[in-house]
Amino acid sequence: MSAATKTDNNPAPTAIEMIKVKVDGRELEVPRLSPDWQGKLAPTTMIQVCEAAKQDVPHYCYHPKLPVAGNCRMCLVEFGTPALGPDRKPLLNADGTARIAKSPRPAIACATPVSPGMEIYTSTPGVKQMREGVLESLLINHPLDCPICDQAGECKLQEYSVDYGQSGSRFVEAKVHKPKSVDLGPRIMLDAERCILCTRCIRFTKDIAGDDKLGIVNRGSYNTISTFPGTAFDNNYTLNTVDICPVGALTSKDFRFQMRVWFLKDTKSICTSCGTGCNVHIGSREEKIYRYTPRENEAVNGHWMCDEGRLNYKWIQRTDRLRDVLVHGCKSSWGEALREIAHKLKQAPPGSVAIIGSARQTNEELWLLSRLKSRFGAISDSFPRDGQPDKLLVSADKNPNSNGARLTGISFTEAGINLAKIADGIQGGVIKTLLVFGENVVKRAVSPAALSEKETTTEAIEVHGITADVLAKLETLIVSDILPNETTRLAHYLLPGCAHAEKRGSFTSTKGRVQKFMQAVEPAGDARPEWDFLQDLVCNVTGKEGFHSIEGLFNEMAKSVPAFNGLTWAGLGETGVSVKI
Amino acid sequence: MSGSSAIIVVDDTVDIVGALANLSEFYAHESCGQCTPCREGSLWMSKTLHRLSHGQGRKGDADYLLKIADNIPGGRTICAFGEACSWPVQSFVAKFKDEFVAKGAEDEARRARQSAGLGGEKETAEAQH
Numbered sequence: 001m002s003a004a005t006k007t008d009n010n011p012a013p014t015a016i017e018m019i020k021v022k023v024d025g026r027e028l029e030v031p032r033l034s035p036d037w038q039g040k041l042a043p044t045t046m047i048q049v050c051e052a053a054k055q056d057v058p059h060y061c062y063h064p065k066l067p068v069a070g071n072c073r074m075c076l077v078e079f080g081t082p083a084l085g086p087d088r089k090p091l092l093n094a095d096g097t098a099r100i101a102k103s104p105r106p107a108i109a110c111a112t113p114v115s116p117g118m119e120i121y122t123s124t125p126g127v128k129q130m131r132e133g134v135l136e137s138l139l140i141n142h143p144l145d146c147p148i149c150d151q152a153g154e155c156k157l158q159e160y161s162v163d164y165g166q167s168g169s170r171f172v173e174a175k176v177h178k179p180k181s182v183d184l185g186p187r188i189m190l191d192a193e194r195c196i197l198c199t200r201c202i203r204f205t206k207d208i209a210g211d212d213k214l215g216i217v218n219r220g221s222y223n224t225i226s227t228f229p230g231t232a233f234d235n236n237y238t239l240n241t242v243d244i245c246p247v248g249a250l251t252s253k254d255f256r257f258q259m260r261v262w263f264l265k266d267t268k269s270i271c272t273s274c275g276t277g278c279n280v281h282i283g284s285r286e287e288k289i290y291r292y293t294p295r296e297n298e299a300v301n302g303h304w305m306c307d308e309g310r311l312n313y314k315w316i317q318r319t320d321r322l323r324d325v326l327v328h329g330c331k332s333s334w335g336e337a338l339r340e341i342a343h344k345l346k347q348a349p350p351g352s353v354a355i356i357g358s359a360r361q362t363n364e365e366l367w368l369l370s371r372l373k374s375r376f377g378a379i380s381d382s383f384p385r386d387g388q389p390d391k392l393l394v395s396a397d398k399n400p401n402s403n404g405a406r407l408t409g410i411s412f413t414e415a416g417i418n419l420a421k422i423a424d425g426i427q428g429g430v431i432k433t434l435l436v437f438g439e440n441v442v443k444r445a446v447s448p449a450a451l452s453e454k455e456t457t458t459e460a461i462e463v464h465g466i467t468a469d470v471l472a473k474l475e476t477l478i479v480s481d482i483l484p485n486e487t488t489r490l491a492h493y494l495l496p497g498c499a500h501a502e503k504r505g506s507f508t509s510t511k512g513r514v515q516k517f518m519q520a521v522e523p524a525g526d527a528r529p530e531w532d533f534l535q536d537l538v539c540n541v542t543g544k545e546g547f548h549s550i551e552g553l554f555n556e557m558a559k560s561v562p563a564f565n566g567l568t569w570a571g572l573g574e575t576g577v578s579v580k581i
Numbered sequence: 582m583s584g585s586s587a588i589i590v591v592d593d594t595v596d597i598v599g600a601l602a603n604l605s606e607f608y609a610h611e612s613c614g615q616c617t618p619c620r621e622g623s624l625w626m627s628k629t630l631h632r633l634s635h636g637q638g639r640k641g642d643a644d645y646l647l648k649i650a651d652n653i654p655g656g657r658t659i660c661a662f663g664e665a666c667s668w669p670v671q672s673f674v675a676k677f678k679d680e681f682v683a684k685g686a687e688d689e690a691r692r693a694r695q696s697a698g699l700g701g702e703k704e705t706a707e708a709q710h
């Protein structure tokens with residue numbers, strides 16, 4: 001990977017002319033050009049100005065990251081421009097201010113550029129009436145089935161109806177009926193009656209996902225969203241349409257009817273299914289995760305995430321999770337097991353310890369492992385995990401933290417190059433103690449169908465010499481993992497760890513974005529966050545007291561890892577910081 | 582005026598409600614459906630006029646129609662079809678309001694007679710809310 005991301009720094013500041021406009025009487029200076037949905041400079045629109053003026057303009061079809069369609073008409077506003085005399089000179093009022101000629105027709109704020117001196121009116125009786133009219137039109141044929149609609153609670157039709165609509169309906173005709181429960185593709189259901197025809201889903205699919213699968217069939221009020229007959233809506237980004245659909249027309253098969261959105265606790269987290277590190281919201285209730293949704297981060301994933309990453313959470317709640325600390329197969333306690341492990345490690349002769357970390361572990365955990373590594377002069381590595389990249393977000397690196405493993409010194413430029421040496425060392429009797437964190441080392445290349453749910457389906461597993469027979473030669477095998485596997489079954493000391501959703505920590509993405517994530521749910525059984533018990537272990541081994549908060553640990557790590565110098569836990573903010581990698 | 586700046590000449594035997602119902606049905610069928618006011622308004626007007634011209638009218642339908650039509654034109658739609666579909670309704674109802682009111686009143690009176698005579702026959706149009 002080359003230098004730090006460009007996205008972090010704003011594009012070189014070119015002098016953009018500023019113009020003065022008024023929003024509801026309040027004057028403000030705005031650039032004549034602003035970034036459009038693709039980030040290219042285009043004439044600043046009314047809706048951008050109103051946003052800058054903190055004046056809400058309700059809208060359905062407009063989305064800052066999609067091409068403008070201007071079809072819902074919800075954003076209609078009134079406006080005026082400086083009046084010009086026959087000589088094209090501005091006319092002045094008696095008090096010397098510019099005379100404003102109010103436009104006889106309204107304009108859609110989402111698509112209308114502003115001009116110098118323009119006055120935008122967002123709260124006049126005329127504007128209110130137009131909004132009421134649009135909402136009434138959207139509601140007359142709407143099924144009004146909020147009680148059974150998954151969108152209820154985060155529905156723009158509900159919200160705007162309360163804010164801008166009328167309380168009654170005068171519609172007495174028969175409603176238009178359209179297909180319901182339409183199976184659009186493997187992950188998406190459509191209720192065409194709830195659709196307000198904003199075409200956000202069509203534009204996303206065509207212009208962002210590059211799939212051009214969705215369109216509208218039929219005319220007028222019978223307009224219906226559809227795929228081309230006989231084809232399925234199936235790309236790796238389909239679930240984003242559920243997020244941007246302002247109503248409950250598009251629903252996720254995975255989430256529909258599972259939980260009312262207002263019961264969900266929101267936790268800011270990171271997707272761990274590849275090295276891109278898309279920012280996510282985890283929606284959970286009573287220690288159960290119900291969904292991931294993308295969290296906006298312009299430097300990483302914009303507004304989107306891939307379907308594969310979004311749905312890769314079920315393994316966290318598997319019933320066969322490792323819950324107990326096991327010493328030689330018998331249930332033990334953390335204190336006892338860590339004391340025994342520390343004792344064994346302290347007695348190990350230099351060069352007899354090897355550490356296999358995982359690029360799925362956090363920066364902090366890998367750094368603690370690297371402290372053990374330097375204490376015992378151990379050889380270390382992590383596993384590469386390669387898959388298919390795509391043009392939008394998905395990275396070829398299926399590990400969320402390959403850079404973290406490298407920067408903390410657990411693996412090298414090419415992850416996996418030490419695995420053969422470790423295998424030889426064990427074979428030759430030199431390496432007698434092996435710590436394995438979060439990797440099933442004896443697993444060999446497997447068919448995608450045989451992968452456990454924890455694994456993403458496109459990864460390939462490195463072929464190396466560490467087999468079950470080789471592990472049997474070890475004096476001490478210490479394993480920490482989340483789900484049971486062949487390696488955990490061979491462990492002398494088994495330490496149950498946590499999924500990222502159960503702990504706090506940070507990852508370093510393929511592009512060098514250091515991002516933190518928060519805890520959404522409690523760990524299973526006796527499982528503890530790896531950083532937490534590794535601190536205890538490091539303390540037992542070195543005699544130095546560790547940190548009992550992730551903040552302290554991160555800040556200490558940042559001081560000792562050159563690439564992280566200057567970073568602080570608090571300074572990472574919600575969207576992370578880019579470092580040189 | 583028929584809407585698209587065209588003039589249609591009819592003699593005084595033509596049922597003005599029926600003529601507007603015919604015109605509105607055409608517009609509802611032609612609306613492309615892109616933008617909300619015309620997509621929903623054109624069919625709403627057409628359905629109302631169909632009801633009014635098929636014995637299910639109400640006295641208030643003339644004002645009801647005007648209110649629907651008023652939500653469409655004046656720059657609220659993407660193209661001029663919005664104006665085209667609402668102007669005839671506005672102009673027909675403005676010029677012949679008495680005929681629209683009379684038709685609705687007649688329907689209401691007939692339904693009242695029927696329900697009195699038949700012991701409360703179900704009011705179909707309003708029941709479809």
Ligand code: SF4
Pocket residue numbers: 194195196197198199200201202225241244245246247249250
């Ligand atoms: S399905 Fe949703 S996103 Fe797509 S056009 Fe309908 S309302 Fe808009």
Ligand code: SF4
Pocket residue numbers: 271272273274275276277278301305306307308309310393394395
């Ligand atoms: S692109 Fe990668 S990080 Fe983003 S959602 Fe998909 S798997 Fe997760």
Ligand code: SF4
Pocket residue numbers: 611612613614615616617619620658659660661662663
């Ligand atoms: S006004 Fe024009 S663009 Fe809008 S729905 Fe009617 S025909 Fe389509």
Ligand code: FES
Pocket residue numbers: 058059060061062069070071072073074075076108109110111
């Ligand atoms: S948001 Fe402007 S027309 Fe839909």
